[in-house]
Amino acid sequence: xxxxxxxxxxxxxxxxxxxxxxxxxxxxxxxxxxxxxxxxxxxxxxxxxxxxxxxxxxxxxxxxxxxxxxxxxxxxxxxxxxxxxxxxxxxxxxxxxxxxxxxxxxxxxxxxxxxxxxxxxxxxxxxxxxxxxxxxxxxxxxxxxxxxxxxxxxxxxxxxxxxxxxxxxxxxxxxxxxxxxxxxxxxxxxxxxxxxxxxxxxxxxxxxxxxxxxxxxxxxxxxxxxxxxxxxxxxxxxxxxxxxxxxxxxxxxxxxxxxxxxxxxxxxxxxxxxxxxxxxxxxxxxxxxxxxxxxxxxxxxxxxxxxxxxxxxxxxxxxxxxxxxxxxxxxxxxxxxxxxxxxxxxxxxxx
Ligand code: IPM
Ligand code: MG
Numbered sequence: 543x544x545x546x547x548x549x550x551x552x553x554x555x556x557x558x559x560x561x562x563x564x565x566x567x568x569x570x571x572x573x574x575x576x577x578x579x580x581x582x583x584x585x586x587x588x589x590x591x592x593x594x595x596x597x598x599x600x601x602x603x604x605x606x607x608x609x610x611x612x613x614x615x616x617x618x619x620x621x622x623x624x625x626x627x628x629x630x631x632x633x634x635x636x637x638x639x640x641x642x643x644x645x646x647x648x649x650x651x652x653x654x655x656x657x658x659x660x661x662x663x664x665x666x667x668x669x670x671x672x673x674x675x676x677x678x679x680x681x682x683x684x685x686x687x688x689x690x691x692x693x694x695x696x697x698x699x700x701x702x703x704x705x706x707x708x709x710x711x712x713x714x715x716x717x718x719x720x721x722x723x724x725x726x727x728x729x730x731x732x733x734x735x736x737x738x739x740x741x742x743x744x745x746x747x748x749x750x751x752x753x754x755x756x757x758x759x760x761x762x763x764x765x766x767x768x769x770x771x772x773x774x775x776x777x778x779x780x781x782x783x784x785x786x787x788x789x790x791x792x793x794x795x796x797x798x799x800x801x802x803x804x805x806x807x808x809x810x811x812x813x814x815x816x817x818x819x820x821x822x823x824x825x826x827x828x829x830x831x832x833x834x835x836x837x838x839x840x841x842x843x844x845x846x847x848x849x850x851x852x853x854x855x856x857x858x859x860x861x862x863x864x865x866x867x868x869x870x871x872x873x874x875x876x877x878x879x880x881x882x883x884x885x886x887x888x889x890x891x892x893x
């Protein structure tokens with residue numbers, strides 16, 4: 543199969559973890575005779591350094607013309623001061639908006655071999671298999687902003703079609719999984735949430751009567767994720783709630799370094815990235831965890847290239863490496879840890 547996979551590795555640990563995912567994709571391409579091209583382009587702080595812009599037009603054009611995008615991470619301590627007008631984060635927000643990637647799939651699964659890496663009790667972690675569907679191009683992230691010296695505002699708005707497409711997607715996923723959909727909102731306070739909840743009820747009653755629907759306020763959801771994580775199947779939620787809840791949920795497997803994501807739109811083009819950031823404190827030391835990016839590459843094969851078997855083989859290889867104790871430093875704070883490259887090689891060896 544011919545495919546173009548744009549590689550935007552970005553800042554900090556982005557290039558290190560992306561290199562490991564690329565290694566896996568190239569090995570699969572060779573093994574199965576796929577003709578995959580991997581053109582690269584700068585994004586984030588490194589792009590600001592080179593061109594003055596976090597998302598140069600050439601990078602956006604490359605991404606737009608590709609079949610899929612493998613994305614590393616963006617962010618740099620030089621832009622830590624929030625008053626910077628040009629920021630690395632604008633690159634990922636720009637890609638999501640420009641490419642219409644309105645759905646963000648964030649699977650959260652636990653691995654028995656590394657239950658001790660989680661701050662939660664092991665008995666809570668059995669059977670955790672959650673698919674968070676985060677709305678990605680609406681809400682407070684993209685609403686109008688105002689700022690004066692003494693006041694600021696960020697508008698949160700949603701429209702019916704923006705909500706409906708997420709509900710349909712979440713419901714279809716639930717049908718193919720354990721048949722349960724949890725919708726997270728703040729309908730006791732926010733009108734956007736009241737609209738969200740009404741549309742969930744309408745769409746589910748009209749089209750998916752066999753799916754069990756649960757509505758949860760976001761504050762309660764944050765608590766239930768730790769108290770009864772195995773009860774969740776598919777979770778649908780708006781942009782910012784999804785951002786916050788998935789960082790929290792990463793503590794179920796035990797590290798942000800284990801959580802991949804897929805950002806999808808109406809077509810097959812998708813952007814695949816770990817949910818973690820650029821981790822400047824450990825960048826360049828070869829110790830970052832590449833599993834989340836490798837698992838993102840698996841999602842790339844599944845959702846953009848339709849290669850379910852290959853996707854599963856990567857996921858099984860990661861589970862195998864973890865099962866055999868190949869742990870990076872985030873999963874083993876004390877004692878000898880595997881390097882980024884060793885973890886990537888461990889997955890490769892188990893493919
Ligand atoms: C994420 C990140 C981004 C977000 C940042 C980098 C803009 O936290 O993908 O979860 O908030 O969406
Ligand atoms: Mg986030």
